Amino acid sequence: MELVEKRLILSYTDDEGSITIENYIKKGGYKALRKALEMRPEEIIEEVKKSGLRGRGGAGFPTGQKWSFVPNDGNEHYLVINADEGEPGTFKDREILEKAPHLLIEGAIISAYAIKANEGFIYLRAEYMDAFKILKDAIIEAYNNSLLGKNILGSNFSFDLHLYPGAGAYICGEETALLNSLEGKRGIPRLKPPFPAIKGLYGKPTVVNNVETIANIPIIINNGGDWYKKLGTEKSTGTKIFTISGAVKEPKVCEFELGKITFRQLIEYAGGIREGSKLVGVIPGGLSAPILINDEIDIPATYEDCSLKNTMLGSGAVIVIDDKIPLAKIIRRSIQFFAFESCGWCTPCRDGLPWATRILRKIEVGNGRREDLDTLYEICNYIKGKTFCALGEGAQWILRVYIEKFGEKILTQG
Numbered sequence: 324m325e326l327v328e329k330r331l332i333l334s335y336t337d338d339e340g341s342i343t344i345e346n347y348i349k350k351g352g353y354k355a356l357r358k359a360l361e362m363r364p365e366e367i368i369e370e371v372k373k374s375g376l377r378g379r380g381g382a383g384f385p386t387g388q389k390w391s392f393v394p395n396d397g398n399e400h401y402l403v404i405n406a407d408e409g410e411p412g413t414f415k416d417r418e419i420l421e422k423a424p425h426l427l428i429e430g431a432i433i434s435a436y437a438i439k440a441n442e443g444f445i446y447l448r449a450e451y452m453d454a455f456k457i458l459k460d461a462i463i464e465a466y467n468n469s470l471l472g473k474n475i476l477g478s479n480f481s482f483d484l485h486l487y488p489g490a491g492a493y494i495c496g497e498e499t500a501l502l503n504s505l506e507g508k509r510g511i512p513r514l515k516p517p518f519p520a521i522k523g524l525y526g527k528p529t530v531v532n533n534v535e536t537i538a539n540i541p542i543i544i545n546n547g548g549d550w551y552k553k554l555g556t557e558k559s560t561g562t563k564i565f566t567i568s569g570a571v572k573e574p575k576v577c578e579f580e581l582g583k584i585t586f587r588q589l590i591e592y593a594g595g596i597r598e599g600s601k602l603v604g605v606i607p608g609g610l611s612a613p614i615l616i617n618d619e620i621d622i623p624a625t626y627e628d629c630s631l632k633n634t635m636l637g638s639g640a641v642i643v644i645d646d647k648i649p650l651a652k653i654i655r656r657s658i659q660f661f662a663f664e665s666c667g668w669c670t671p672c673r674d675g676l677p678w679a680t681r682i683l684r685k686i687e688v689g690n691g692r693r694e695d696l697d698t699l700y701e702i703c704n705y706i707k708g709k710t711f712c713a714l715g716e717g718a719q720w721i722l723r724v725y726i727e728k729f730g731e732k733i734l735t736q737g
C-alpha cells in the first residue's frame with residue numbers, strides 16, 4: 324500500500340517555502356488572521372476546542388482547554404511559544420521555523436488575540452542560529468505590514484512578538500523552567516499548580532504552546548474546528564509531523580493524518596531499516612518515550628495507542644534502533660543525557676541518574692553482572708514519583724522499560 328502524507332503544515336514548507344511574506348501570502352497566508360479578527364476571542368477558543376487539537380510539545384494536553392483556563396480578568400496576559408526543541412530525535416519545529424516562519428507568526432497573533440495577550444515571546448533553541456535569523460527577518464516583515472504592533476490590520480488589537488534565544492539547556496524546554504529563564508533567572512522548574520495559564524510569566528496568566536501546536540491554528544481557523552476534527556481518530560485529531568531518525572536508510576520529516584500510519588510503516592516510509600541489520604525497537608516520541616520492541620510496532624502512531632503500550636507519542640520523534648549498536652551503549656547514552664541535563668534541583672534525579680550512568684558504563688565495557696540490573700531497577704524506584712519535574716521521572720521510566728523488556732540481554736548484547 325502506498326503511504327501518502329497529509330501535508331497541512333508542511334505544505335507551507337514545500338517548493339520555495341514561505342520564508343518571505345510574499346510567498347506566504349501567495350499560499351493563502353494571513354487569511355486566517357483576517358477571519359479571526361472578525362470573530363470574538365471566545366469564538367476562536369471554541370473553534371480550537373472543537374478541533375480536538377492536542378499540544379504537540381510532548382504531553383498532548385488539549386489546546387483549547389488550556390486557553391480556556393486563562394482568566395477573563397482584564398489583566399495583562401502573555402503568549403509564550405516553546406521553540407526550544409531539545410528532545411533528542413526531534414527536528415520538526417525546525418522545519419517550521421526555518422521554512423514557514425510566517426505560519427508560526429500568524430498562528431501566534433491569532434492565539435494571542437484569543438487569550439487576550441498583547442505581548443508574546445518565542446523561546447528559541449540556542450543552536451538554531453539559522454532559524455533565529457529567518458524568524459527575526461519575518462517578524463520585521465510582519466511589523467512592516469501592520470501584522471504586528473499597534474492596531475493590527477486596522478483593528479483594535481495590538482500585539483508585540485519578541486524572539487528570545489535560550490542558552491542551550493534541555494530543562495528550559497519544560498514550560499516553567501522556560502519561564503524562569505525568560506525572566507532572567509536560573510532555568511529550574513517551578514512548582515505546579517499554579518499552572519502558567521493562571522500564574523506564568525512575571526506572575527501573569529500565560530499560555531505556553533509548542534511551535535507545531537501554534538502552526539496548526541491558522542489551518543483550524545481557515546477550515547473550521549469540525550473539519551480538523553474529522554481528520555485523525557477521536558482522541559488524536561488532525562495531522563502530526565513525525566521525524567524519523569536512527570537506523571533507517573533515509574531519515575525524514577513527514578506529516579501524516581493521525582491513526583492512518585503505524586510505526587512499522589513509518590520505518591518503511593524512511594526507506595526501511597539500514598542494510599545488513601535487524602530491528603531491535605522503536606522509540607516512538609523522543610528519547611523520553613519508552614521503547615517499543617519489534618512485535619509492538621504495528622500499532623497506529625496515536626496518543627491513545629502509545630499510551631496503551633505504556634509509552635507516549637511525545638514529540639513524534641521516531642528513533643529506530645537496530646542491532647548494530649550494543650543495547651547497553653544505547654541505554655547508557657540515553658541516561659547519561661538526562662543526567663547531564665538534570666538541573667540539580669532535586670536529589671533523586673541529580674544523584675540517581677549519574678549513579679545509573681556509572682553502572683551502565685560498567686555493563687557497556689563488559690563488566691556487568693545480573694545484580695547490576697537489580698540495582699538499576701532499585702534506582703528507578705528511588706526516583707519514581709519523587710522528582711520535582713518530569714525530566715527525572717521520564718528518565719527512570721525509560722530505564723525501567725529497557726530492563727523489563729530486555730533483561731539480561733542488556734548484559735550480553737554487545
Ligand SMILES: Cc1cc2nc3c(=O)[nH]c(=O)nc-3n(C[C@H](O)[C@H](O)[C@H](O)COP(=O)(O)O)c2cc1C
Binds near residue numbers: 377380533713
Ligand atoms: C524536560 C522537559 C523538556 C521539554 N522540552 C520541550 C521542548 O523542547 N519543546 C516543547 O514544545 N515542549 C517541551 N516540553 C513540554 C513543555 O513543558 C510543555 O508541556 C509544552 O511546551 C506545552 O505546549 P503544548 O501544549 O503545545 O504541547 C518539555 C517538558 C519537559 C518535562
Ligand code: SF4
Binds near residue numbers: 664665668711
Ligand atoms: S527532576 Fe531533575 S531536572 Fe527536574 S527539577 Fe529535579 S533535578 Fe531538576
